[in-house]
Amino acid sequence: GENVEQHPSTLSVQEGDSAVIKCTYSDSASNYFPWYKQELGKRPQLIIDIRSNVGEKKDQRIAVTLNKTAKHFSLHITETQPEDSAVYFCAASMTSYDKVIFGPGTSLSVIP
Amino acid sequence: DAGVIQSPRHEVTEMGQEVTLRCKPISGHDYLFWYRQTMMRGLELLIYFNNNVPIDDSGMPEDRFSAKMPNASFSTLKIQPSEPRDSAVYFCASSNRVAGENEQFFGPGTRLTVL
Numbered sequence: 001g002e003n004v005e006q007h008p009s010t011l012s013v014q015e016g017d018s019a020v021i022k023c024t025y026s027d028s029a030s031n032y033f034p035w036y037k038q039e040l041g042k043r044p045q046l047i048i049d050i051r052s053n054v055g056e057k058k059d060q061r062i063a064v065t066l067n068k069t070a071k072h073f074s075l076h077i078t079e080t081q082p083e084d085s086a087v088y089f090c091a092a093s094m095t096s097y098d099k100v101i102f103g104p105g106t107s108l109s110v111i112p
Numbered sequence: 113d114a115g116v117i118q119s120p121r122h123e124v125t126e127m128g129q130e131v132t133l134r135c136k137p138i139s140g141h142d143y144l145f146w147y148r149q150t151m152m153r154g155l156e157l158l159i160y161f162n163n164n165v166p167i168d169d170s171g172m173p174e175d176r177f178s179a180k181m182p183n184a185s186f187s188t189l190k191i192q193p194s195e196p197r198d199s200a201v202y203f204c205a206s207s208n209r210v211a212g213e214n215e216q217f218f219g220p221g222t223r224l225t226v227l
Contacts, residue, residue: 043219089154104154
């Protein structure tokens with residue numbers, strides 16, 4: 001089955017710097033890659049997603065890139081702010097509506 | 113819409129007791145997922161339903177765990193008997209395939225503590 005790895009497990013950045021989280025997946029049939037943000041004590045919420053027919057997608061300060069050949073995808077957050085502090089999960093699924101396999105998460109701390 | 117509703121929000125019970133967690137998905141959503149979150153194991157998919165039918169329960173850890181979805185607006189996750197290692201936050205999520213949407217909407221979670 002699908003396996004998703006995520007690095008780093010923890011990340012600290014200064015406010016205003018960029019943060020990059022990287023993920024790899026194992027099943028070449030996966031074609032949908034969402035990213036969820038979970039603030040402390042809250043529920044995970046989708047922040048951005050990308051499909052396999054697209055190499056990059058951007059939404060304001062957040063961007064995701066996908067390299068299907070290498071089975072890598074990444075989350076980039078620019079101009080980080082304290083409210084970006086949270087755990088970020090990458091995920092992969094074989095179809096848009098199949099079960100989603102989550103990575104182990106990255107705890108991001110943005111230091112004011 | 114009120115979003116995905118879960119109850120109870122917190123549950124403290126003693127080992128050996130039966131625990132029932134409840135979930136009401138967003139109206140009109142046709143997929144429902146149950147997840148368990150712990151520090152050690154992260155976010156694990158336990159089981160998911162499509163149109164009230166269980167599709168994949170391979171994540172259910174043991175026979176002590178069971179889930180049902182008797183109708184489109186209600187699902188339960190039952191643990192009988194409960195054990196301390198079942199302590200975790202249990203999330204329910206729903207999504208709307210019919211509308212062509214992929215996002216899973218999570219409920220607030222139930223924090224379960226088994227003493």
